[in-house]
Amino acid sequence: MRITEHPILEFQRGEEVTFFFEGQELKGFEGETIAAALHAAGIKVLGHSPNMHRPRGLFCAIGNCSSCLMVVNGEPNIRICVEKLKPGMRVETQQGKGCLK
Amino acid sequence: MKEIEILVIGGGPAGLSAATAAANLGASVLVLERDGKPGGQLVKQTHKFFGSKKQYAGDRGYQIGNLLIDECEKNPKVEVWTDSTALGIYEDGVVTAEGQGKHLKIKPKKIIVATGASEKMIAFPNNDLPGIYGAGAVQTLMNVYGIVPGKRVLMIGAGNIGLIVSYQLMQAGVEIAGIIEASPTIGGYLVHASKIRRAGVPILTSHTIIEAYGQESVEGAKICQLDAQWQPIPGSEQDLNVDVICLAVGLSPLTELCFQADCQMKYVPELSGHVPIRNESLETTRPGLYVAGDVSGVEEASSAMVEGRLAGICAAYSLGYGTDEAPKLQREALAELSELRAGPAGQKTVKGIMKLMDKGGAAC
Numbered sequence: 001m002r003i004t005e006h007p008i009l010e011f012q013r014g015e016e017v018t019f020f021f022e023g024q025e026l027k028g029f030e031g032e033t034i035a036a037a038l039h040a041a042g043i044k045v046l047g048h049s050p051n052m053h054r055p056r057g058l059f060c061a062i063g064n065c066s067s068c069l070m071v072v073n074g075e076p077n078i079r080i081c082v083e084k085l086k087p088g089m090r091v092e093t094q095q096g097k098g099c100l101k
Numbered sequence: 102m103k104e105i106e107i108l109v110i111g112g113g114p115a116g117l118s119a120a121t122a123a124a125n126l127g128a129s130v131l132v133l134e135r136d137g138k139p140g141g142q143l144v145k146q147t148h149k150f151f152g153s154k155k156q157y158a159g160d161r162g163y164q165i166g167n168l169l170i171d172e173c174e175k176n177p178k179v180e181v182w183t184d185s186t187a188l189g190i191y192e193d194g195v196v197t198a199e200g201q202g203k204h205l206k207i208k209p210k211k212i213i214v215a216t217g218a219s220e221k222m223i224a225f226p227n228n229d230l231p232g233i234y235g236a237g238a239v240q241t242l243m244n245v246y247g248i249v250p251g252k253r254v255l256m257i258g259a260g261n262i263g264l265i266v267s268y269q270l271m272q273a274g275v276e277i278a279g280i281i282e283a284s285p286t287i288g289g290y291l292v293h294a295s296k297i298r299r300a301g302v303p304i305l306t307s308h309t310i311i312e313a314y315g316q317e318s319v320e321g322a323k324i325c326q327l328d329a330q331w332q333p334i335p336g337s338e339q340d341l342n343v344d345v346i347c348l349a350v351g352l353s354p355l356t357e358l359c360f361q362a363d364c365q366m367k368y369v370p371e372l373s374g375h376v377p378i379r380n381e382s383l384e385t386t387r388p389g390l391y392v393a394g395d396v397s398g399v400e401e402a403s404s405a406m407v408e409g410r411l412a413g414i415c416a417a418y419s420l421g422y423g424t425d426e427a428p429k430l431q432r433e434a435l436a437e438l439s440e441l442r443a444g445p446a447g448q449k450t451v452k453g454i455m456k457l458m459d460k461g462g463a464a465c
Contacts, residue, residue, distance in 0.1 A: 003247040003273050008147045008161070011247035036246035044231040044318045055317045057231020061238035063135065064219050067229075081238075084137065 002040050017087040034080035034091055035061065035068055046070055046080065047093040070094055105131040105180075107416050108196055108209035110187045110358065113141020114402045115394025115409035116215035117169040122413030122430075123213075124178035126423035130413075131207065132179065133198055135186040139173070140166035141217060143402055145240040147272070148265050151290075155437060156403040163244070165402070187216075190362035190390070211389045211416040214359060215409060218352035218373070218395035223257070226312040232319030236266045236349035249275050251345035255322050256280040259304055260288035261401075263349030267297055270347075278341045281308040281324055283331065290446075310346070311338065319344055352399045359396065362387050371453030372398030378457060381435070382415035383408060391416050398457070400450055407437045 003011065014030030021043060028037025035058050038046065045055045046068050059067040063082040072078040073090050076098025080091065107123050109116045112134030120130045132139065146162020157165045173179045185200035190212065198205040220235035222228070234242075234250055236258070242248045254275055256267045259282035267277050280297065285307050287294050294304060311323040311333070326337035353374040360366060364377040365386040376398050377385040384391050393412040394405035411434040418427035442451050 001249050003243070003249060005274075006247070007272050009163075009244060009247070013247070032246050036242060036248055039242060039250070040246075040248045046231070049229075054229055055231050056229070057318060058234065058242075059238060060220065060235050061241040065235075081241075082136070 001042070017085060019085060019087070019089040019091060021091050022093065028085045030085060030087070032085055033061075034070070034072065034078075034083050034085050034089065037085050038080070038091070050096050069098070071098065076100070102195070103131070103205065103207045105129055105207060105209045106420055107131070107211045107213065107413075108133065108207055109213045109215060109413075110196070111141070111215035111217055111394070111396075112136070112139030112181060112183070113215060113217050113394060113405070114143050114166070114169060115217070115396075115405040115412075116141070116213070117173050118406040118409030119213045119215060119391075119393055119413035119416070120179045120181075120409075121169070121172045121176060122410040123417040123422075124173075124176045124413075126414065126417040126427060128178065128417040128420055128422050130179045131209070132173065132181040133185045133187050133200075133207075134181060134183045137183050139170050139181055139183065142237065142240070143169070145237070145244045146265075146402070147244055147269055148293075150403060153440070156406060156441070158403075162402065165406075169406070187358060190358055194389075210420060211391065212362075213391045213393060213409075213412045213416055214362075214377075214396055215392070215394045215405075215412075216355040216358060216396045218354050218399050220348065221351040221353055223310075223348065223350050225310050227314060230313050230315055230319050231317065232315065232344055233313060233346045233348065236262050236347055239266055239345075239347050240269065243269060243273050249273050250347075251319075251343075252276065253278050253343045254345040254347055255310070255324070255341055255343045256347045256349060257310055258282060258288075258349035258351070259294065259306065260349060260351070261290060261293060263347075264289040264293035264297060266347060266349060267302065268293065271297075271300060271302070275345075277302045278343050279303045279305055279324075281310065282306045283309045283327060285329075309333070313346055319346055322346055352395060354396045354399060356396055359385065359390075359392065362390055364390060364392075367457055369398070369453045369456050371449045372457065374399075376457060380458070382431070383412040384415065384419075389416075389419070398450060398453055401441075404438060404441050404450075407434055407441065410434050411438070 061081045071092040106129045109132045143166030188197045196207045326334045359377040391412040393408040
């Protein structure tokens with residue numbers, strides 16, 4: 001959910017862009033991270049752990065913890081908490097540990 | 102291979118202050134910042150800082166961050182590489198980094214490591230559920246991107262970060278179910294705690310989380326009270342209906358590069374973990390490698406800025422810059438650090454630094 005009014009901060013968002021999560025069309029803003037855009041759309045489950053298949057969400061948001069690894073435009077293990085959103089991006093949950101083609 | 106006089110690793114409050122201080126004495130400086138924008142965690146702080154005017158007291162964190170960034174940007178001797186992560190420091194002094202998909206090599210004469218700290222985790226069942234965040238993540242979402250993490254939050258930890266982030270959540274319109282703290286006292290400043298209590302949010306000391314629960318993300322949390330021996334008191338359990346659990350349970354210095362560079366390390370609980378042994382000039386046991394800020398012991402942004410300045414002055418001086426003014430600037434910075442650490446909150450740090458430097462009673 002996006003903050004519309006804040007007593008101290010003003011949020012300057014970039015251009016609105018369209019991207020895809022599991023094939024579903026979503027809107028976000030240029031300049032924000034993929035994680036931010038997914039969160040704003042109410043998506044908290046970003047994948048499942050490779051062995052125990054437990055749900056994984058955003059945890060550190062600064063590229064430290066690797067809880068948010070996803071497949072972006074076909075490339076696995078992208079830390080979506082630091083990867084910026086770009087128009088037309090295809091974001092998918094990752095199965096297993098991912099491998100480079 | 103990029104050659105530079107001083108390489109600063111980390112563009113937070115310590116790193117930016119180090120870069121400006123060294124450049125002001127005449128040294129050429131390169132700052133490596135892994136994020137897309139320098140400023141570190143300061144850019145997420147909406148509260149006003151304490152301390153004295155020299156450390157920007159009265160200004161809000163993000164305003165201080167912008168000031169430090171401006172000072173660096175307008176200094177022709179400072180270059181900042183954003184989206185660039187340091188990877189290693191080698192025996193021959195070469196530092197490697199990844200920047201925008203490229204493998205970069207840098208040959209500096211001196212290195213200042215200002216990598217900061219990362220958040221600690223605590224153990225409880227289902228602590229890996231989506232909806233459980235580090236306090237820094239909540240600040241990033243909320244204060245950088247303007248997105249709230251959920252509707253109702255349980256905050257774990259009543260240190261300054263737990264208190265400040267709770268207040269920031271309230272400013273963003275999020276309800277705080279409560280703040281719990283395992284120790285019998287509130288760790289943070291009472292001025293922050295009072296603001297939260299006045300707004301009707303309970304701060305429960307001697308309380309801990311038993312478990313989080315939920316199918317695919319957090320649906321609630323069970324908490325309980327602890328006795329004087331930190332053991333759960335039967336019958337004191339409470340069930341909280343929350344969709345977010347925020348962890349503000351402390352920070353650990355991000356010292357991987359120091360370990361890898363073979364700096365001699367020491368475990369000092371007062372400084373929040375393993376930290377590099379360093380002298381009064383903040384130089385580690387690896388000659389020419391300095392540290393500043395949380396990486397040398399978890400403290401606050403105010404002291405990180407002064408440590409950064411001190412490391413920058415010392416590194417530049419060792420290269421022959423500022424022969425006249427550097428010793429005076431160095432003494433001033435050391436005096437500011439002592440002043441910042443003079444209060445009760447600073448005593449822990451002073452004790453930690455004594456242990457680190459193997460000093461008896463000398464002031465630091």
